[in-house]
Amino acid sequence: MTLPVDRLSEPTVRAFVTALNANDRDAFFGLLAPGATMSDDGSERDLREWTEREVFASHGRMVVESEDDGGLVLVATYSNDTWGAMRTDWRFTVEDGKVTRFETGQAAAE
Structure with a gap:
């Protein structure tokens, strides 16, 4: 099951996913606070x-499966041209x- 991006509860997270999926660097970086940080796994x-x-270089895309914590926590299938698809x-x-x-990493198996 997927959750349409326009149904995500948290407006900034919704815009983040929209910008990422559109490969829109300007919109994406416009959503980040100065000094924003992240972790991967x-x-x-x-x-x-x-x-x-x-x-951006590998055409990343998110298909959101679910959200929690008011839309601040997502489970999504993330795919790009380098790694293929993974549940994150x-x-x-x-x-x-x-x-x-933001923090991302591989999600636990269903």
Whole structure:
């Protein structure tokens, strides 16, 4: 089952997923707070370097399966041209309409 992006509860997270899926760098980075941080599978990453490699250069896409915590936690199938598709967790911290941090990693098996 998938959850349409336009049905995501948290407006900033909804815009984040929309920008990511559209491969829209300007919209994506416009949603990030100055100094925003991220981690992948528990390791801190350089946000701009990681998103360039894992999202924009490799055409990353998210198909959201479910949301929790008011839309700040997503389970999604994430795919890109490098790694194919994998089930992932995404956790967001949003302040004043900007993402200050996101954490992603492989989701537990269903």
